[in-house]
Amino acid sequence: MSVAAIGLLVLGLGLIAWVTARARAAAFAGIGGDTKERPHSRPSQHGWYVALWTVLPAALFLVAWQNISGNLVYAQVLASPEAAGLPGFGLQRSTILNEAYALATGASTTAFNREAFALAPAYARALSFYNWIGFTVAMLVAFAAGAWAFSRLSPQFRARTRVERVMMAILLLASLIAILTTLGIVLSLLFESLRFFAMVSPIEFLFGTSWSPQMAIRADQAGSSGAFGAIPLFWGTIFIGAIIAMIVAIPLGLMSAIYLTQYAKPRVRAWLKPILEILAGVPTVVYGYFAALTVAPAIRDLGLSLGIRSSTESALAAGLVMGIMIIPFVSSMADDSIAAVPQAMRDGSLAMGATTSETIKRVLVPAALPGVVGGVLLAVSRAIGETMIVVMAAGLAANLTLNPFDSVTTVTTQIVQLLTGDQEFNSPKTLAAFALGLVLFLVTLALNIVALRVVKKYREAYE
Structure with a gap:
């Protein structure tokens, strides 16, 4: 089971949590219940609170697991008997492993190296094993977090405030990503430009009228300095x-x-x-x-x-x-x-x-x-x-x-x-x-x- 499929299942579990929590909160509001106490938040806000607690922790785990499981799969494949005949570190070894991975995931049906066909079953077993571990843990995290959030529902619970804080944090994170991306672009350009200006005068670059950046291989060739x-x-x-x-x-x-x-x-x-x-x-x-x-x-x-x-x-x-x-x-x-x-x-x-x-x-x-x-x-x-x-x-x-x-x-x-x-x-x-x-x-x-x-x-x- 792939990480994308697990993510869809987590979203489905979040939808179930939203419906269940909304129905429970509707009873607080007197829709289907006899209580006269006025609840602090609307039923949909209670539903969003439980749904967010169901989805977000599991989603964070899946993101971390996707980065961790790759190294675990790689280590298990190298420890398998099929990997005994692999060459040492080098381009050929990486090519064989990449081809075996493509065969195991169905991304390719052919390979240039014969060793990749023998290694593909080991890759498939490792991927299946760690994907099922990821699925099990993600479901447990989603269910446990959702159940804990569901247990906190009550007429006095401030679900609206909690949901608004989470949404504010998500919006702030999106803004920070945009700002940090811009900052990263500027810094990458600036640092590499400073390296260039350490080799070429800024005056020559900004005010020179001859552009021929081709660098000769030998010093005796014409235009060797560019x-x-x-x-x-x-x-x-x-x-x-x-x-x-x-x-x-x-x-x-x-x-x-x-x-x-x-x-x-x-x-x-x-x-x-x-x-x-x-x-x-x-x-x-x-x-x-x-x-x-x-x-x-x-x-x-x-x-x-x-x-x-x-x-x-x-x-x-x-x-x-x-x-x-x-x-x-x-x-x-x-x-x-x-x-x-x-x-x-x-x-x-x-x-x-x-x-x-x-x-x-x-x-x-x-x-x-x-x-x-x-x-x-x-x-x-x-x-x-x-x-x-x-x-x-x-x-x-x-x-x-x-x-x-x-x-x-x-x-x-x-x-x-x-x-x-x-x-x-x-x-x-x-x-x-x-x-x-x-x-x-x-x-x-x-x-x-x-x-x-x-x-x-x-x-x-x-x-």
């Missing part, structure tokens, strides 16, 4: 994500929001708004295919027809498709901001003789501007973190150019390139990815903080 000037990467990120993409996304997103809120009929809006927001749910790799197979060749042919030197992969192709991708981010924020402007302001402007377009230009957009600006900044932070579209349509060349028909690269693309394949984490080439990630993290964090501050500072509260 070049880590990240200015071309920063410029490519800004050029594609903050300039070209925004030139596409801001006008189209804002105008679509104005049309949907001011001109479209309710039936048309009910259809167009979900269709527009579908763009936000399309996987970025699909946008990348569209950019590489459709937009990039068309941009190249356009440039050649105009007599402009053009590349098959260009900043313009990636920026246009990226702008289309983030239209829903701009449109949704602008839509909500414009719709939040009171109807009295619209009516007052129209009553003064202003046309609909004048009302939009002079009343609605200025009133909704904080939300629009916040949406634009959030869209920029989304655009500069995009990877797949740039990888497939903009190329990998670190060029410092103003020509949108040239191939450029971005920070995220280079992070993918630097961390692809087997890498040594002691070389500046690999550690450069963490330094780039730290810069990107700080930039996107700053953009999000600015967006929130703009919305908070300039937001007007309407009655």
Whole structure:
């Protein structure tokens, strides 16, 4: 019996505990009983109290048991007669054990090593033995904790307070997990970046104009020291994500929001708004295919027809498709901001003789501007973190150019390139990815903080 199956049985036992405790508490409340004493908590709260005591201790045991039982199974398998012929410590030994485990659990029906077939029955016996131990102990813990909680039920028992404290603890734990995860990301980036800056000058990294992180094998090879000037990467990120993409996304997103809120009929809006927001749910790799197979060749042919030197992969192709991708981010924020402007302001402007377009230009957009600006900044932070579209349509060349028909690269693309394949984490080439990630993290964090501050500072509260 697997741990997942045991978990489902524990949840079923918790459901039974909830129903039983609720029925017992209903008798306290006089539903099916003759007592006149007013209970402190509702029957459902008594039910949740017993259910939580039934499920949580058993769930904690299963989490701990899943980590402990693996070592016990491994030790029992190695002590079995079938493991006598295993080779010593090494890759072959690990491969045989992994294949035997896959055969025992049914994850695979074939194995490359014949020894795995002989070892699979020992793995199956060990897994079954310790799973049954886990099942027995989990059921005993769930039943004992549930019975103890059930014995405490009484009209005076403060089940509501206990349940609320448990839920508060769970919510606090979820918040701490999110905070600690963010802290772990920042610290991992920071420590590895400090290792990189111990090898490469921060001045060279932040202000250098040559990016060639390839490290030669021998000292006499050309470019053996590498070049880590990240200015071309920063410029490519800004050029594609903050300039070209925004030139596409801001006008189209804002105008679509104005049309949907001011001109479209309710039936048309009910259809167009979900269709527009579908763009936000399309996987970025699909946008990348569209950019590489459709937009990039068309941009190249356009440039050649105009007599402009053009590349098959260009900043313009990636920026246009990226702008289309983030239209829903701009449109949704602008839509909500414009719709939040009171109807009295619209009516007052129209009553003064202003046309609909004048009302939009002079009343609605200025009133909704904080939300629009916040949406634009959030869209920029989304655009500069995009990877797949740039990888497939903009190329990998670190060029410092103003020509949108040239191939450029971005920070995220280079992070993918630097961390692809087997890498040594002691070389500046690999550690450069963490330094780039730290810069990107700080930039996107700053953009999000600015967006929130703009919305908070300039937001007007309407009655």
